[in-house]
Amino acid sequence: MAAAAALLGGFGGTPVATGADDPGLARFYQQQLSWEPCGPDVQHGAAQPPGETPSPGPRQRLECARLEVPRDYAHPNGSTVQVQLIRLRATRPGKRLGSLVLNPGGPGASGVNYLIDSDSAFDRLGQRYDLVSFDPRGTGHTEPVSCGSRLAPASPGADDTLAAKEKRINDACGRYSGGLLPWVGTPDVARDMDLLRAAVHDDKLNYLGFSYGTKLGAVYAHEFPDKVGRMVLDSVEDPTKNTWQTALAQARGFQRALDDFAADCIRAEGCPLGADTKRAQGELLDWYRKLSDSPMQVKGETVDQTTYVYALREALYSRSDWPVLRRALAQLQHGDGAGVLRLSNEGGSAAGAVGRSPVRQDGPRREVGRDEMPPQDQLALRAISCRDTSERYGAADYPRAQRELTQASPLFGPDIAPTLLDCYDWPAAGDDTSRDVAAPHAPPLLLVATTNDPATPYEGALNMARALDNSSTVLTYRGEGHAAYTTGDPCIQGYVDDFLLDGRMPKTGTSCD
Secondary structure (H helix, E strand, C coil): CCCCCCCCCCCCCCCCCCCCHHHHHHHHHHCCCCCCEECHHHEEEHCCCCCCCCCCHHHHHHHEEEEEEECCCCCCCCCEEEEEEEEECCCCCCCEEEEEEEEEECCCCCCHHHHHHHHHHHHHHHHHHHEEEEECCCCCCCCCCCCCCCCCCCCCCCCCHHHHHHHHHHHHHHHHCCCCCCCCCCCHHHHHHHHHHHHHHCCCCCEEEECCCHHHHHHHHHCCCCEEEEEEEEEECCEEEEECHHHHHHHHHHHHHHHHHHHHHHHCCCCCCCHHHHHHHHHHHHHHHHHHHCEEEEEEEEEEEEHHHHHHHHHHHHHHHHHHHHHHHHHHHCCCHHHHHHHHHCCCCHHHHHCCCCCCCCCCCCCCCCEEEHHHHHHHHHHHHHHHCCCCCCCCHHHHHHHHHHHCCCCCHHHHHHHHCCCCCCCCCCCHHCCCCCCCCCCCCCCEEHHHHHHHCHHHHHHHHHHHHHEEEEEEEEEEEECHHCCCCCHHHHHHHHHHHHHCCCCCEECCC
């Protein structure tokens, strides 16, 4: 059975990092970065049509560098990791405030790719800040977690259950990346961020983090309270919940968002879900069951129940994608799964738009073939998440996980349940210290929370504010979706920009509709 995670406040806690006053770290804090135009290996890792060269404009102003950090901060004279950095210089250098470090979420997401693809979402901030991001250790271009290209097949007669497959994946990760796995946890990445702060010559860290990036920012505030500058956490993770509780909260959150979509759809003419709420919810579940029993084929690709759930999930991250989902469901009603497949693979209309949401790692995840290894970002997510928790759920826990999550959401629960097996017999130990975010001596942070966020439910921001214990302010976005700043809502962007640019904190209780 899994080891239960300790409740917040019951940990030994991550000791406040010594930082620049530690003689053993002096050479890391004194390093000089060598910024150069980003090479094609970095720029081609971002989202763009195959064969195209980067377009002129901001991409041509992108600069890259490597930051050297200790693999193990307890032994700084040992081996090191080269962290990939990216920077877009401020467009009004005479008014420059310093650097603004961005983290798009995950864990496992590439901050480098995010800045390449989403720089225009931060145009106003980019006038007075150098926009800086990085690939955390284990992700993207920073010593990515590797578990081999294919999964070794199960031996004849061996256990071939889902739990056994997860154990085979984890065994492979230990063989290929065993020397890295103990050092990819959030507290180590937070320490890397303090080296980054020093390397860009800022006395304080100015930071904007989304989703998992809110956890990273909070851990930084806990470790380096006197180095916190203007810090915004958008779509806030809940530090009071363990992995199991987080999975249940996400299942309920996605179900609530889907119910809101259904209620909105039936008010529109031609809704493929019918004209009343109960029928609409029944139709959504019926399509799940039909695709489970009889998957469709679209141009050689399979559209099954997992494809369907992934498409729903993608659309629920942004209300602007609801019309795309309505059209995809209308096609499905007529036996055409192309819209669902496209939404599952590419996301909705917001996926390629200015201000697109951060990389989405929360909630259900796409299944892979029986002997295929999950993609690198999912392996990085697994490695970081398992380092950040003592929970180790296995085969004996899985029936309860399926039951409780399916009760929370008959559509999303069954696809979230397998994620609780990610750390089954993981080859590196984990602990719960990253949930200790108390930072009473740090200046107040601005927390942005959406009332109907499916991936990071609203109450997580309230719990984070209490756990930080430093009078942080919660700015409420009364609406749907994830990562409120990236929706383009002028009210939210105005408050966030005013805080980051001028230090004006919204009053307690401020909300945007």
